Amino acid sequence: xxxxxxxxxxxxxxxxxxxxxxxxxxxxxxxxxxxxxxxxxxxxxxxxxxxxxxxxxxxxxxxxxxxxxxxxxxxxxxxxxxxxxxxxxxxxxxxxxxxxxxxxxxxxxxxxxxxxxxxxxxxxxxxxxxxxxxxxxxxxxxxxxxxxxxxxxxxxxxxxxxxxxxxxxxxxxxxxxxxxxxxxxxxxxxxxxxxxxxxxxxxxxxxxxxxx
Numbered sequence: 022x023x024x025x026x027x028x029x030x031x032x033x034x035x036x037x038x039x040x041x042x043x044x045x046x047x048x049x050x051x052x053x054x055x056x057x058x059x060x061x062x063x064x065x066x067x068x069x070x071x072x073x074x075x076x077x078x079x080x081x082x083x084x085x086x087x088x089x090x091x092x093x094x095x096x097x098x099x100x101x102x103x104x105x106x107x108x109x110x111x112x113x114x115x116x117x118x119x120x121x122x123x124x125x126x127x128x129x130x131x132x133x134x135x136x137x138x139x140x141x142x143x144x145x146x147x148x149x150x151x152x153x154x155x156x157x158x159x160x161x162x163x164x165x166x167x168x169x170x171x172x173x174x175x176x177x178x179x180x181x182x183x184x185x186x187x188x189x190x191x192x193x194x195x196x197x198x199x200x201x202x203x204x205x206x207x208x209x210x211x212x213x214x215x216x217x218x219x220x221x222x223x224x225x226x227x228x229x230x231x232x233x
Contacts, residue, residue: 136150
């Protein structure tokens with residue numbers, strides 16, 4: 022038996038087929054490139070001019086994956102690796118850099134929830150402020166963990182065998198290493214200051230009469 026379809030029905034069928042093809046092509050192209058190595062995950066990290074909490078959370082996810090992933094083969098690195106010693110220092114610097122970026126993202130995220138000052142007229146909303154303060158504190162305290170990790174990898178990259186070895190292709194990582202070594206870059210001091218301040222704000226809010 023022959024079936025005859027109206028022109029409207031045919032257009033609907035074509036539209037359905039087109040959508041199916043688009044979905045299939047999208048899945049195929051996505052599976053063609055597997056995000057597997059540290060360098061791949063790091064490329065997914067990006068900073069927006071105006072960064073919202075969701076952007077920070079996304080970046081933290083990719084940076085965490087990068088920190089945990091394996092390195093690609095040296096021949097596929099984004100600079101020319103000339104020897105094993107250089108490759109070793111590169112790995113230490115990379116891990117240090119990732120942890121520094123994780124601190125930055127946690128600081129950005131924490132500041133979106135941070136209550137800089139407790140005013141007397143904040144009392145009616147103190148519960149909401151207190152919840153946000155806990156989120157901010159958790160971000161700042163997480164930053165302290167990543168700082169310890171960054172310092173560990175920095176120490177490894179400062180071993181005597183690397184004294185006259187500088188990876189010029191990663192000059193900003195070398196600069197970060199030197200700034201940590203000299204104490205110019207000290208996130209621990211900054212984070213502890215923010216935590217202490219915020220804990221004081223929390224105490225002030227908790228002492229308020231919410232029925233003000």
